[in-house]
Amino acid sequence: MNTLDDPLKVVSGLEPAALNSLAEDGYRRNRHDDLAMMAAEGHSPATDGSHRARAAQRWMFAKPRWSLAAVGLAAAAAAAVAVAALPAGHPAPVGGHPPAASPSAVTASGFLLTSAEVAARSSEAAGTYWYVKERHYDGTAAAKVGKSVGESKNKKGSYKDFGAMYASTEESWTGQRRARTIVNEDPVFTFASEADKARWESAGRPPLMTAAGPGVTKPVTSDYTMTFRWGVGSGQLTLAEVRKLPTTAAKLHKVFLLMWNREPDKAGAVGLKNPTFTQYLVAWAAQLLDGPARVGTKAALYRLLAEQPGINLVRDLTDPLGRTGVGIGDGAGDYLIIDPGSAQLIDYVAHPVQPDSTVRGVGVSEYIASGWTNHLGVAP
Amino acid sequence: MDDPLERFAGVYDTYYRNVLRYALQHAEQGTAEDVASETFLIAWRRFPAIPEPPLPWLLGVARNMLRKQAGAVQRRRALTDRIAALTARADGFVVDAGDFVVERAAALDALASLSEHDVEALTLVTWHGLNPAQAAEVVGCSVRAFTVRLSRARQRLTKALQSADHDPAQGRAAPFRSPSPSTMGK
Numbered sequence: 001m002n003t004l005d006d007p008l009k010v011v012s013g014l015e016p017a018a019l020n021s022l023a024e025d026g027y028r029r030n031r032h033d034d035l036a037m038m039a040a041e042g043h044s045p046a047t048d049g050s051h052r053a054r055a056a057q058r059w060m061f062a063k064p065r066w067s068l069a070a071v072g073l074a075a076a077a078a079a080a081v082a083v084a085a086l087p088a089g090h091p092a093p094v095g096g097h098p099p100a101a102s103p104s105a106v107t108a109s110g111f112l113l114t115s116a117e118v119a120a121r122s123s124e125a126a127g128t129y130w131y132v133k134e135r136h137y138d139g140t141a142a143a144k145v146g147k148s149v150g151e152s153k154n155k156k157g158s159y160k161d162f163g164a165m166y167a168s169t170e171e172s173w174t175g176q177r178r179a180r181t182i183v184n185e186d187p188v189f190t191f192a193s194e195a196d197k198a199r200w201e202s203a204g205r206p207p208l209m210t211a212a213g214p215g216v217t218k219p220v221t222s223d224y225t226m227t228f229r230w231g232v233g234s235g236q237l238t239l240a241e242v243r244k245l246p247t248t249a250a251k252l253h254k255v256f257l258l259m260w261n262r263e264p265d266k267a268g269a270v271g272l273k274n275p276t277f278t279q280y281l282v283a284w285a286a287q288l289l290d291g292p293a294r295v296g297t298k299a300a301l302y303r304l305l306a307e308q309p310g311i312n313l314v315r316d317l318t319d320p321l322g323r324t325g326v327g328i329g330d331g332a333g334d335y336l337i338i339d340p341g342s343a344q345l346i347d348y349v350a351h352p353v354q355p356d357s358t359v360r361g362v363g364v365s366e367y368i369a370s371g372w373t374n375h376l377g378v379a380p
Numbered sequence: 381m382d383d384p385l386e387r388f389a390g391v392y393d394t395y396y397r398n399v400l401r402y403a404l405q406h407a408e409q410g411t412a413e414d415v416a417s418e419t420f421l422i423a424w425r426r427f428p429a430i431p432e433p434p435l436p437w438l439l440g441v442a443r444n445m446l447r448k449q450a451g452a453v454q455r456r457r458a459l460t461d462r463i464a465a466l467t468a469r470a471d472g473f474v475v476d477a478g479d480f481v482v483e484r485a486a487a488l489d490a491l492a493s494l495s496e497h498d499v500e501a502l503t504l505v506t507w508h509g510l511n512p513a514q515a516a517e518v519v520g521c522s523v524r525a526f527t528v529r530l531s532r533a534r535q536r537l538t539k540a541l542q543s544a545d546h547d548p549a550q551g552r553a554a555p556f557r558s559p560s561p562s563t564m565g566k
Binding site for chain 2: 233268
């Protein structure tokens with residue numbers, strides 16, 4: 001008789017042996033560089049206790065993975081980009097171009113092709129740092145107020161769960177080898193219900209986690225001296241590699257298809273159990289349309305998306321900032337929201353949406369501004 | 381030992397593999413290594429003001445980073461797909477849990493039928509060797525809440541395994557349910 005007294009034994013038996021070998025391998029390869037990075041940074045013990053863990057969607061480390069050379073298309077990269085003057089102020093305002101991508105062209109394919117034409121008419125520019133200002137809406141929970149080395153051992157910690165949401169703005173400057181982030185700007189906390197808020201208040205308003213640490217209400221600036229990448233799953237491109245991406249749909253398709261075929265963990269890369277190539281492309285679009293890709297690449301990406309099956313269109317979506325755009329869905333409930341006037345990506349929404357509605361709640365990312373600048377800390 | 385980096389290297393040497401093992405459970409190798417390295421860089425910036433023992437705090441930092449990394453496309457993670465991807469033929473066809481023997485595929489199916497929170501609770505106390513208090517710190521809930529979560533996860537897994545045992549022809553389980561905002565950890 002097959003009797004089970006403790007299911008934890010089954011879980012233990014499922015532990016892959018590869019975890020230990022991969023961890024050991026990673027430790028041996030990374031130890032020297034990691035400690036060297038710390039040594040180069042020097043040591044200034046944190047005095048404010050702020051938790052500086054910021055895991056932005058594009059922050060990755062200088063470990064070579066896919067490169068255009070690896071996919072054999074470096075020679076296919078276009079000639080030198082014509083460098084225009086940096087924008088004097090803000091990047092091109094949303095909706096500031098002659099409207100061409102009318103959502104009355106009801107098919108997703110039609111809208112995407114029109115967006116390609118609009119995008120292709122944008123001014124090409126370049127600079128040292130790609131700047132992005134974005135606002136995210138995430139779930140959060142009460143943080144621990146606990147003891148640490150040096151604190152009184154009598155001080156005890158406590159945790160509470162609440163249905164809290166945290167919205168904050170982030171700015172980032174990303175160069176080829178340097179970057180700066182400012183996180184936790186304009187933080188706002190809300191609760192799923194009045195009852196949840198009452199529980200939090202009754203508990204003494206314990207500090208809620210933010211991008212800058214528990215209960216931190218001020219922005220935190222972090223500087224990095226490493227290479228950051230844009231990408232999905234194993235496919236990770238440096239700023240220079242993003243700039244070299246092809247400007248035709250056919251060649252861009254070849255690049256992404258090669259990365260897709262080489263991706264060892266497609267489900268993990270896209271976040272779906274059985275993702276399609278279309279969904280993989282939409283994930284890339286979320287990275288590149290608000291990224292430092294050339295105008296031609298963005299236009300080509302729109303044309304490539306227009307050719308894909310399984311994409312749906314949802315009209316008249318308004319974001320929390322009051323901007324209205326067209327939703328392009330990947331068939332699994334995630335949406336890019338695109339301004340039809342400029343073909344700029346203005347939002348990413350990780351939940352289903354309804355036409356003629358306002359998108360809100362956990363899983364919304366608003367892209368407020370982006371562009372090139374030559375100075376860290378200075379917006380375009 | 382007065383040099384802070386030398387002292388911190390001891391923390392790194394002791395816990396890096398633990399953090400990387402945790403990250404590998406949730407992300408492909410390159411991303412997992414980046415998360416592990418960034419976790420220790422953050423710890424270095426706070427050192428020596430990191431909690432003692434540091435492992436639950438380190439895993440909590442990595443967990444937060446992994447959730448935000450997933451937030452790039454703001455999706456739920458197929459945790460058992462990662463486990464399946466890491467499982468090699470050498471891991472065996474059968475899981476032997478004392479008097480209970482089950483095919484690895486059936487056991488994975490049973491695990492896949494649970495919520496992401498359930499799987500996380502079960503793997504934190506088994507694969508990562510944390511006690512309930514430490515695991516509660518990682519996920520950002522009270523010890524009592526975690527103990528209840530673990531107990532329910534064990535019950536649900538037991539039911540799923542026994543159901544599979546009685547009906548080996550049972551099809552693949554339903555996919556994960558995303559955690560609700562009210563239960564999302566730090």
